[in-house]
Amino acid sequence: MAGATRTPTNLTQGGKTDAGIGASTLRPDGTLKVTGEFAYSSDMWHEDMLWGFTLRSTEAHAEIVSIDTSEALATSGVYAVLTYDDLPTDVKNYGLEIQDTPVLAHGKVRHHGEPVALVAADHPETARRAAAKIRIEYRQLPLVTDEASATAEGAPLVHEGRDDHHIGHVPHPNIVHRQPIIRGNAAEAAKKADVIVSGEYVFGMQDQAFLGPESGLAVPGEDGGVDLYVATQWLHSDLRQIAPVLGLPEEKVRMTLSGVGGAFGGREDLSMQIHACLLALRTGKPVKIVYNRFESFFGHVHRHPAKLWYEHGATKDGKLTHLKCRIVLDGGAYASASPAVVGNASSLAVGPYVVDDVEIEAIALYSNNPPCGAMRGFGAVQACFAYEAQMDKLAKKLGMDPVEFRQLNAMEQGTIMPTGQPVDSPAPVAELLRRIKAMPLPPEQQWLAAGEGADVRALPGGLSNTTHGEGVVRGVGYAVGIKNVGFSEGFDDYSTARVRMEVLAGVPVATVHTAMAEVGQGGVTVHAQIARTELGVEQVTIHPADTQVGSAGSTSASRQTYMTGGAVKNTCEAVREKVLQLGRAKFGTYHPAWATAELLLEGGKVVTDGGEVLADLVDVLEGEAIDLELEFRHRPTEAFDLVTGQGNGHVQYSFAAHRAVVEVDTELGLVKVIELAVAQDVGKALNPLSVVGQIQGGTTQGLGVAVMEEIIVDPKTAKVRNPSFTDYLIPTILDTPSIPVDVLELADEHAPYGLRGIGEAPTLSSTPAVLAAIRNATGLELNKTPVRPEHLTGT
Amino acid sequence: MRVNFTVNGRKQEADDVWEGESLLYVLRERMGLPGSKNACEQGECGSCTVRLDGVPVCSCLVAAGQVEGREVVTVEGLADYAKQRAEHGGCASGACGTSLDAAQRWQSKPADSQTGENTELSPIQQAFIDAGAVQCGFCTPGLLVAADELLERNDSPSDADIREALSGNLCRCTGYEKILDAVRLAAARGENRTAGQGA
Ligand code: FES
Ligand code: FES
Numbered sequence: 001m002a003g004a005t006r007t008p009t010n011l012t013q014g015g016k017t018d019a020g021i022g023a024s025t026l027r028p029d030g031t032l033k034v035t036g037e038f039a040y041s042s043d044m045w046h047e048d049m050l051w052g053f054t055l056r057s058t059e060a061h062a063e064i065v066s067i068d069t070s071e072a073l074a075t076s077g078v079y080a081v082l083t084y085d086d087l088p089t090d091v092k093n094y095g096l097e098i099q100d101t102p103v104l105a106h107g108k109v110r111h112h113g114e115p116v117a118l119v120a121a122d123h124p125e126t127a128r129r130a131a132a133k134i135r136i137e138y139r140q141l142p143l144v145t146d147e148a149s150a151t152a153e154g155a156p157l158v159h160e161g162r163d164d165h166h167i168g169h170v171p172h173p174n175i176v177h178r179q180p181i182i183r184g185n186a187a188e189a190a191k192k193a194d195v196i197v198s199g200e201y202v203f204g205m206q207d208q209a210f211l212g213p214e215s216g217l218a219v220p221g222e223d224g225g226v227d228l229y230v231a232t233q234w235l236h237s238d239l240r241q242i243a244p245v246l247g248l249p250e251e252k253v254r255m256t257l258s259g260v261g262g263a264f265g266g267r268e269d270l271s272m273q274i275h276a277c278l279l280a281l282r283t284g285k286p287v288k289i290v291y292n293r294f295e296s297f298f299g300h301v302h303r304h305p306a307k308l309w310y311e312h313g314a315t316k317d318g319k320l321t322h323l324k325c326r327i328v329l330d331g332g333a334y335a336s337a338s339p340a341v342v343g344n345a346s347s348l349a350v351g352p353y354v355v356d357d358v359e360i361e362a363i364a365l366y367s368n369n370p371p372c373g374a375m376r377g378f379g380a381v382q383a384c385f386a387y388e389a390q391m392d393k394l395a396k397k398l399g400m401d402p403v404e405f406r407q408l409n410a411m412e413q414g415t416i417m418p419t420g421q422p423v424d425s426p427a428p429v430a431e432l433l434r435r436i437k438a439m440p441l442p443p444e445q446q447w448l449a450a451g452e453g454a455d456v457r458a459l460p461g462g463l464s465n466t467t468h469g470e471g472v473v474r475g476v477g478y479a480v481g482i483k484n485v486g487f488s489e490g491f492d493d494y495s496t497a498r499v500r501m502e503v504l505a506g507v508p509v510a511t512v513h514t515a516m517a518e519v520g521q522g523g524v525t526v527h528a529q530i531a532r533t534e535l536g537v538e539q540v541t542i543h544p545a546d547t548q549v550g551s552a553g554s555t556s557a558s559r560q561t562y563m564t565g566g567a568v569k570n571t572c573e574a575v576r577e578k579v580l581q582l583g584r585a586k587f588g589t590y591h592p593a594w595a596t597a598e599l600l601l602e603g604g605k606v607v608t609d610g611g612e613v614l615a616d617l618v619d620v621l622e623g624e625a626i627d628l629e630l631e632f633r634h635r636p637t638e639a640f641d642l643v644t645g646q647g648n649g650h651v652q653y654s655f656a657a658h659r660a661v662v663e664v665d666t667e668l669g670l671v672k673v674i675e676l677a678v679a680q681d682v683g684k685a686l687n688p689l690s691v692v693g694q695i696q697g698g699t700t701q702g703l704g705v706a707v708m709e710e711i712i713v714d715p716k717t718a719k720v721r722n723p724s725f726t727d728y729l730i731p732t733i734l735d736t737p738s739i740p741v742d743v744l745e746l747a748d749e750h751a752p753y754g755l756r757g758i759g760e761a762p763t764l765s766s767t768p769a770v771l772a773a774i775r776n777a778t779g780l781e782l783n784k785t786p787v788r789p790e791h792l793t794g795t
Numbered sequence: 796m797r798v799n800f801t802v803n804g805r806k807q808e809a810d811d812v813w814e815g816e817s818l819l820y821v822l823r824e825r826m827g828l829p830g831s832k833n834a835c836e837q838g839e840c841g842s843c844t845v846r847l848d849g850v851p852v853c854s855c856l857v858a859a860g861q862v863e864g865r866e867v868v869t870v871e872g873l874a875d876y877a878k879q880r881a882e883h884g885g886c887a888s889g890a891c892g893t894s895l896d897a898a899q900r901w902q903s904k905p906a907d908s909q910t911g912e913n914t915e916l917s918p919i920q921q922a923f924i925d926a927g928a929v930q931c932g933f934c935t936p937g938l939l940v941a942a943d944e945l946l947e948r949n950d951s952p953s954d955a956d957i958r959e960a961l962s963g964n965l966c967r968c969t970g971y972e973k974i975l976d977a978v979r980l981a982a983a984r985g986e987n988r989t990a991g992q993g994a
Contacts, residue, residue: 006829024927026925026927027924029932030932031914031916031924033932034870034916034923034924034929034932034935035871035874035920036828036830036871037871038932040829040832040933042829042832043823043829045827045829125816208967209967210933211934211967212931212933213834260931261834261932262930262931262933262968264967290833292836293836455955457955457958457959519931520930520931520932520968522930689927690927692927693927693930693968693969693973696970696971696972697930697969697970698970700969700970701967724835724837724839725835725965726837730965731971732963732965733957733961733962733974734958734959734962736970736971736972738972739970
């Protein structure tokens with residue numbers, strides 16, 4: 001079969017050798033992206049290809065009585081209609097950790113929008129119309145929608161006959177996982193408290209809302225296998241789940257990463273991957289699937305909505321005495337990443353503070369709500385929302401400055417986490433708060449700046465012209481958060497890199513091949529920078545990510561620069577060693593430094609650490625190619641004890657602090673965020689330009705959940721009410737203020753180059769900072785995200 | 796049906812177009828121009844923004860039949876479009892946008908490089924790269940078309956002008972700050988160039 005067109009290509013970038021780590025090198029894929037030539041997964045195309053479409057459940061919990069596909073199949077232009085009965089093997093479910101998610105619903109549907117049938121046709125509209133002719137008879141089943149209905153006596157079970165490894169320790173089969181963390185004696189310590197504050201907090205269901213829809217192309221191979229071009233966060237995890245369902249060995253499912261239009265956790269789970277392969281293998285033709293926006297809201301898991309109960313105490317001189325908290329995360333119909341989200345929410349529930357006596361419990365529910373899983377911040381976001389509200393309450397009750405109160409209790413290097421794990425790298429929490437507070441505040445009443453009346457564009461409500469400044473009040477709020485970096489709890493996390501060094505057209509060049517998913521974060525830029533730094537070459541080629549090389553692990557958990565960056569670094573070091581061996585063999589007799597000195601590769605040459613040039617790389621490498629593939633692992637971690645929560649569970653932590661300035665029109669309940677300043681410790685900024693971009697992007701997602709973003713699920717029917725960009729709002733450029741960024745670089749000696757994962761931390765504290773600012777402006781309590789006008793006007 | 800129109804200066808015809816197809820679908824799936832992006836197909840995100848007779852529109856909301864006989868510029872043609880505009884003067888007449896006459900003279904030149912190295916870019920494209928305004932890049936084509944049109948109308952926009960002009964284009968990755976930087980950068984470079992020529 002002729003190859004697919006518009007497939008991903010090599011990215012080659014020449015560069016000065018000083019475009020190594022620490023420089024704001026530009027993206028190697030930038031030009032392709034600004035000219036429209038970059039091949040995103042929805043751009044895949046093949047002559048003679050068909051279009052796939054997924055028919056989804058209109059019910060949240062119902063028995064499937066019958067499915068009649070005959071009319072759809074008889075439609076002209078339709079090549080295949082598949083249901084559960086057409087699955088080729090006994091493996092009919094998949095899942096990240098627990099294989100509980102059906103490829104196509106069988107017997108019953110567990111949530112609104114669950115895939116039930118697939119159609120392949122010669123035009124997307126033909127496929128859609130044929131799917132509408134599939135007749136499904138449902139019989140409604142009782143719903144489980146919250147903790148009370150999930151654990152009530154005689155509650156219907158979302159999954160009958162669970163046999164996963166969490167079932168032994170959960171109190172009810174509708175609870176996916178439970179993690180308590182007990183340290184010290186919270187009840188005893190509470191007696192020392194002069195003030196106690198408690199609160200119940202509600203965090204709404206957020207969506208990743210990446211712009212590039214779930215999409216890809218499956219091309220059947222002559223060997224009975226399939227080539228899949230797709231946007232994902234982890235090729236090898238997909239492969240592990242796809243191959244068994246298709247009944248193919250993994251080497252017959254060849255996956256290539258296509259351009260990814262954002263991910264934020266929403267592409268950790270499979271969406272259209274297996275569906276496209278099934279249709280391609282059935283029809284013998286290439287099949288492309290592209291979700292529309294409506295479908296995208298059903299095609300990926302969301303951020304867990306949460307209810308959190310918190311009680312803190314403090315002495316009158318402002319020291320925290322204890323924490324008791326309970327966090328209930330709604331995981332929806334399938335487990336996805338829920339167990340790991342529970343682990344994070346519980347182990348980070350205390351925040352970046354010293355509290356010796358804690359009693360924490362986090363659980364995730366199974367329900368008939370939409371499945372929830374990974375999203376930027378992963379369990380730590382929900383906790384941060386609650387503990388930061390508590391810090392403000394305590395400070396207020398003690399009559400202390402909220403920032404000083406936080407600084408007084410801030411953790412630092414050496415602090416013992418509630419899990420018993422010591423923090424063994426810099427933890428500059430107090431310093432980040434100091435920096436944020438020291439930044440100049442934006443001028444008051446900016447809308448008057450122009451002089452001639454109010455510039456309504458700068459006011460809450462903007463061009464809607466709802467106010468000219470009357471009833472507008474300003475507030476300032478602070479927050480700080482802690483996020484773990486990488487996969488925790490004993491997961492054997494590794495990444496693989498292949499590096500080739502050779503002379504091409506008279507120039508030494510390096511090629512880096514990994515399976516890392518570039519989802520926009522800039523990993524491809526950083527890999528080229530690392531290769532330049534370690535190998536002293538100018539020209540680096542980044543090979544497209546595919547499954548022809550070992551796993552890179554997931555582009556999530558802020559881990560990819562640490563892990564795959566680490567793998568590229570280690571492999572480059574090994575390649576360098578081989579280059580030096582070659583050099584010694586060829587030229588060792590000419591200069592004694594070959595045998596004794598510390599040698600480096602710089603500017604295309606082998607040099608001593610004193611800067612003396614020993615040879616040109618071109619001469620050393622002439623006629624040879626060095627090609628190595630190595631794995632990289634971080635320090636091992638261990639599982640949390642299921643009763644006490646003790647264990648060295650995390651690899652590394654990252655920290656960010658925000659200051660939000662808001663203006664609120666108290667009459668209409670409209671909020672305008674004027675500025676969101678952020679300070680973050682990044683360990684080492686490998687690419688400062690990208691670092692700042694990540695921090696601003698993460699901050700904006702946190703702003704979104706504070707004031708507008710929420711997937712609304714009807715509590716009576718468990719159906720999603722707003723699956724569109726008309727009704728699910730994400731911040732526009734008008735909603736997003738200026739975001740000044742202060743980057744701190746305190747190296748973590750355990751990490752490659754001292755770096756710290758950065759992607760997630762800025763999403764944590766952004767939301768509570770905005771909430772704190774709105775509370776400061778209005779004096780209202782506000783315990784729920786997002787803040788809506790009715791919460792501000794009491795209507 | 797058959798639709799005849801001009802895309803990036805070239806006469807094109809699309810056959811067997813079904814009446815319900817959008818301009819976006821015809822560009823992406825029939826013309827081989829996937830640069831305009833399909834992020835929502837409901838007019839909410841601006842990723843599919845193209846210029847139709849000079850006016851920025853969401854191509855997902857334009858029925859293919861509506862473009863019969865008209866001029867479309869997509870991100871793929873942006874570099875050449877900007878170049879021709881620079882050569883033939885900006886908006887001196889006060890009649891901004893592409894005149895039919897100008898559009899007819901205009902010819903697209905396909906980019907030939909796989910990696911895009913050495914590709915000639917329009918000022919706004921270069922500014923997006925230099926300012927770090929591209930992350931995943933899915934919003935980029937639509938933003939570029941909208942920003943280029945803004946700069947054509949207003950060569951030194953205030954921040955409020957930029958925000959207003961780009962408020963129909965969603966970006967989920969960048970937080971917009973670097974997009975603002977990019978537009979300011981392109982405007983500043985344009986001013987320098989004009990000042991240089993005038994001196
Ligand atoms: S794809 Fe046209 S506006 Fe979103
Ligand atoms: S860069 Fe990803 S949506 Fe804008």
